[in-house]
Amino acid sequence: MDDSHTIRRISVHQFLGAGSVADVLLWRKWSGSLLLLFSTTSLWFLFERAGYNPLSFVSSVLLLLVIILFFWAKSASLLNRPLPPIPDMEVSEKSIEQATAVIRIWINRGLSIAHEIAVCGNLRVLIQVAALLWLVSCVGSLCSFVTFVYMGFLLALSVPVLYEKYQNRIDDKLCVACRVIEGGYRKFDHIVLSKIPVSLYKKKKKSQ
Numbered sequence: 001m002d003d004s005h006t007i008r009r010i011s012v013h014q015f016l017g018a019g020s021v022a023d024v025l026l027w028r029k030w031s032g033s034l035l036l037l038f039s040t041t042s043l044w045f046l047f048e049r050a051g052y053n054p055l056s057f058v059s060s061v062l063l064l065l066v067i068i069l070f071f072w073a074k075s076a077s078l079l080n081r082p083l084p085p086i087p088d089m090e091v092s093e094k095s096i097e098q099a100t101a102v103i104r105i106w107i108n109r110g111l112s113i114a115h116e117i118a119v120c121g122n123l124r125v126l127i128q129v130a131a132l133l134w135l136v137s138c139v140g141s142l143c144s145f146v147t148f149v150y151m152g153f154l155l156a157l158s159v160p161v162l163y164e165k166y167q168n169r170i171d172d173k174l175c176v177a178c179r180v181i182e183g184g185y186r187k188f189d190h191i192v193l194s195k196i197p198v199s200l201y202k203k204k205k206k207s208q
Helices: 003-009 020-025 030-049 054-079 093-118 123-142 145-165 167-191 200-207
Strands: none
Touching: 020 030, 020 145, 030 054, 030 145, 093 123, 123 145, 145 167
16 A cells, blocks of 8 residues: 555544643643643743843743742641642652653763764765755854754744644645655666765775
């Protein structure tokens, strides 16, 4: 069967994990989606427009929270009322191992790319990394990091729900675009990338 038909059988909700995060991104939980949109917009306004410093803002919020919890605990002991409902927060070893495994994968991937460029002399990888870094630099020159993150949240709250609504039409357009891009890349690979030596280091090892 065609791969496009297989992809269409998977709903957007299942692709996003079919959990609470998917419900929020697809606006199936309006309260969570509105809360995320309101909180991110408020933070963007505070940091980008009002001129608040993120470090001082976080410190002020934590200071206010600590003071409120302190006086709540003192008044609870004096008035025989329940203590603040703070759970016993503890990071489990399993979560640390999972986070470490993910970080290790990304670090090893970065080191392998650096090895291909610095040791193997892979010019094709160097061109790809340089193009990616140049693209990131161009995006960073257009907006600040806070605005870039805020735009990511806006896209996360808009693109999935729009794609779910017009999935068939978008899939057809994407298939056509992928064919055009693939054809252009094949021509570019045949004309330019195929002329570039893959690895000078590997050639030296073979000659030895």
